[in-house]
Amino acid sequence: MLVALRAALIRLGAAVTVGVWRLGYGARFFVYLIVHSGTAFRRFRLTMREIYFAGVLSLIIILVSGLFVGMVLALQGYETLQRYGSSEALGVLVALSLVRELGPVVAGLLFASRAGSAITAEIGLMKATEQLSAMEMMAVDPVARVVAPRFWGGVISMPVLAALFSAMGIFGGYLVGVVLIGVDEGAFWSQMQAAVDVRNDILNGVIKSVVFGVAVTLIAVFEGYDAPPTAEGVSGATTRTVVTSSLAILALDFVLTALMFTGGA
Amino acid sequence: MNRSAIDLWVGVFVAIGLGALLFLALKVGNLASFSTAQTYQVEARFSNIGGLKVRAPVKSAGVVVGRVAQIRFDNESYEAVAVLTVDSSYKFPRDTSAKILTSGLLGEQYIGLEAGADARMLAGGERMRITQSAVVLENLISQFFFNKAAEGGDAKSAK
């Protein structure tokens, strides 16, 4: 009994120690990465390539998911709203849900599993096949040359993807609400415009997506760079990227929402 | 994948991203209808504004003609002061009245303007004299019960 308790306490202590240690290590890595980001901007072509891989190649999944999420929102929303005779508010419901929450969050989750995992796997494999050591041996800092462009490529791509997701979702809501169900088109758009505020809703949504972009890409490059240089090491790191960054998105979303949308007026 | 193809795709990507943001700002949000138009500001005082919020619409005959720009409390008269931004293309007589109304039974609150008959028009910075405060549901209900009770009391005493 006591032995089991002791073992459990030791495990807990070890988990906390390792967690705190990794957090500190991650923070130092982040600072180092920011300080050595010069190359990513001086030679923007390197970052451009990563925008292509993280952003352009995620377009299809983002656009299609956005469309469907918007269509489902409109279907479900209409069911509820028409019971209270306010189906014209459908536009408001769809737009606010997407712009404030679903756009940044769902786009972030998709981005984590599509682009984040790819970034981790690529950096991890480069490490496992000694490409990063080789670079180091050629007096080229792998953080500046390999990690920083991937980081900034992801950070730039994420808000664009979230905006596209929201826009596509609203279009999907329009298709189902106006074209399919027959909600009045004028009311759909004008109520939406009256209720959606550019600064409070749209700008805050964009800020969320930027924060999620930084979080997901940082976790992805860190896990890749820190991965044990073996096949299991890289596959484990890839899984951790998806799990950790999904949790980070949801937790950050709660914090940001509390800060942004509950402060009154 | 050669360089110019990547450049092209990234260009397209950023362009449609900006397009989406523009769509959100102009078509979904209300950036277009305000930042560009000329406006003037008038003041209205209420003894109670109920649940009126900044940015709530100002309507006349059901048409949105402006928005609530600012709400503050005047510590001298103990009244709420609402500053309304009205589109310059709409002019109202000086004796126009402002009411706080509710869209639907439980909907959001807005300010309704009812035009008067004065020959002079309201100018920027002026104050609307005739106002009607928000109907507060609690007051309404307690008033209702108070009246009922009073009626009951009268009936009893009449007996």
Add this chain to the structure above:
Amino acid sequence: MADPHIAVIEDLSFAYDRRPVLHGIGLKIPRGKVVAVMGQSGCGKTTLLRIIAAALMPTRGRARVLGRDTGTLDRDGLYALRRRMGMLFQFGALFTDMSVFDNVAFQMREHTNLPEDAIRDLVLLKLEAVGLRGAAQRMPGELSGGMARRVALARAIALDPQLILYDEPFTGLDPIALGVIARLVRQLNDSLGATSIIVTHDVAETLPLVDYVYFMAEGRVIAEGTADQVRRSGVAFVEQFVSGAIDGPVPFHYPAAGYEADLGFAAGA
């Protein structure tokens, strides 16, 4: 620059975490020579090379390379030192997201301001030297192991380094390529005025090529000398290595408990 040695290692020990790998190694690499480090698999040759390249720091002792004590350098000092070295990795370590051409051009683009057509000429020159000019536009994944090794060699010498470290340059090459590369290593060394350190098992091919040889076993230097001295030394270990016999002072097996014990026979009796 009066120092006749380009790298000096004194009483150096190294351990990965707790596991000691190198014990009290001493080496002197004379300027302008080709020096071989030989020894059986797992004796710590790659580790030694990494210490010379300042990728690992000694647990005890000193490594002076190109006039610098590697243990005292900061990041900028390390990078300045490494720009004067080239290293061929044991497994190539080509950048898989770049073509062969871009791999060889990598350091030129990172460290020089050469115009693109000058880089092109230089890269083709280096690729021609390893006989792979025709493969310039291929990706590393499309090369055989030996071809990849030759590209890695071209990349290691891209900036004409003063000290070139080769980790197993000859494994995976066919006899023709091997002969060409062996001669190339010698030529590069003499024409660039560079110094080369070759880590290898390939005694027969290497001995005629090199000026000086160190033999290692279990993390120690056990014999050294010029190629002739080594051949004539009569040290049993070297004899075994040169002739390739299984029996001799070099054990084929990594140290372990008795085979029977591992299989469980001893306990079952």
